[in-house]
Amino acid sequence: MLPPALEAEILAAKLPKFRAKQLSEWVWDKFAGAYDEMTNLPKELRVLLAEELPITPLALVKTTQSGDDTRKFLFRLADGNLIESVLISAPGRLTACVSSQVGCALACSFCASGLQGLVRNLAPSEITGQIQMLQSIQKERISNIVYMGMGEPFANFDNVLESVAILNHSKCAGIGARKITISTSGLVPGILKLIRDPRQVRLSISLHAATDEIRNRIMPINQRYPIAELMRACRKYQADTGRMITFEYILLDGITCTQEQADALARLLRGIRCTVNLIPYNTVEGLPYRRPPLPAQKSFLHTLMDARVRATLRMEKGHDISAACGQLRLQNLESLPSDS
Numbered sequence: 194m195l196p197p198a199l200e201a202e203i204l205a206a207k208l209p210k211f212r213a214k215q216l217s218e219w220v221w222d223k224f225a226g227a228y229d230e231m232t233n234l235p236k237e238l239r240v241l242l243a244e245e246l247p248i249t250p251l252a253l254v255k256t257t258q259s260g261d262d263t264r265k266f267l268f269r270l271a272d273g274n275l276i277e278s279v280l281i282s283a284p285g286r287l288t289a290c291v292s293s294q295v296g297c298a299l300a301c302s303f304c305a306s307g308l309q310g311l312v313r314n315l316a317p318s319e320i321t322g323q324i325q326m327l328q329s330i331q332k333e334r335i336s337n338i339v340y341m342g343m344g345e346p347f348a349n350f351d352n353v354l355e356s357v358a359i360l361n362h363s364k365c366a367g368i369g370a371r372k373i374t375i376s377t378s379g380l381v382p383g384i385l386k387l388i389r390d391p392r393q394v395r396l397s398i399s400l401h402a403a404t405d406e407i408r409n410r411i412m413p414i415n416q417r418y419p420i421a422e423l424m425r426a427c428r429k430y431q432a433d434t435g436r437m438i439t440f441e442y443i444l445l446d447g448i449t450c451t452q453e454q455a456d457a458l459a460r461l462l463r464g465i466r467c468t469v470n471l472i473p474y475n476t477v478e479g480l481p482y483r484r485p486p487l488p489a490q491k492s493f494l495h496t497l498m499d500a501r502v503r504a505t506l507r508m509e510k511g512h513d514i515s516a517a518c519g520q521l522r523l524q525n526l527e528s529l530p531s532d533s
């Protein structure tokens with residue numbers, strides 16, 4: 194909750210206002226995951242609060258550690274639905290990748306999350322709860338957030354922006370807006386609405402193909418918002434906000450990773466201040482795509498660099514635990530040990 198809402202809850206419970214500040218500090222600064230940890234609160238109050246005002250609507254079901262410094266967390270929501278979040282460690286930064294929906298309606302053909310369809314939107318507390326839970330598990334401050342987990346953030350625009358407000362607030366998680374990235378598959382109205390938001394969050398576009406012919410095949414959303422319309426919105430976003438844009442581009446062997454697509458992408462991005470993240474495809478069981486060989490990945494990268502488009506070839510973390518982009522997927526609850 195934002196501080197005024199928390200204060201209102203505390204006052205409604207006939208408690209003194211300073212308790213709200215204490216709770217915020219415990220949750221967001223000392224990473225408390227349970228009221229029992231809040232040792233300067235009277236015991237009876239801790240018991241009462243645990244019943245009346247649960248810290249989070251999430252329960253940890255399972256943690257999976259990757260060989261590199263990536264961990265995937267499966268959380269159960271109050272209604273039994275499952276969502277996943279990922280923590281990625283790098284020197285000087287701890288990045289959380291959060292989900293914004295249970296499932297996803299957009300059915301990108303290479304994405305595991307899209308296989309199950311949309312179940313429902315997440316509430317703001319179910320999004321901020323992922324950060325609160327991760328910090329309380331890790332006992333460490335998260336420095337960066339990417340809305341790149343399960344779901345399309347702009348299909349849940351208001352709740353996502355409310356969660357950003359809470360995570361950005363100095364008396365809550367206090368994560369700088371520039372350290373928060375919202376990733377969209379190209380919902381143009383969401384991009385245009387984000388222009389009006391005063392916070393300087395970063396925008397990332399999951400482009401993944403450079404022509405309508407290919408993008409229509411792998412991302413059905415392109416039939417609603419074709420590439421020309423999407424790029425118009427990106428140019429307007431950049432003209433109005435002055436901010437850089439990141440484009441995510443998945444390399445599918447023989448489909449998006451071809452010389453024609455590389456040339457088309459270089460033409461498409463001419464004049465836009467941006468970075469392109471090239472993401473070699475990650476194997477998803479049951480999907481028919483292949484990761485291109487390394488020379489083809491490098492050739493794609495060099496075509497962009499020769500055209501003076503800033504681009505990186507992403508060395509994906511978390512590949513071995515299905516935590517990489519497009520790999521988050523609900524698993525059968527019965528097969529999971531609880532609280533492991």
Ligand code: SF4
Nearest residue numbers: 297300301304307344
């Ligand atoms: S890539 Fe993103 S938008 Fe597409 S189906 Fe997966 S979660 Fe949804």
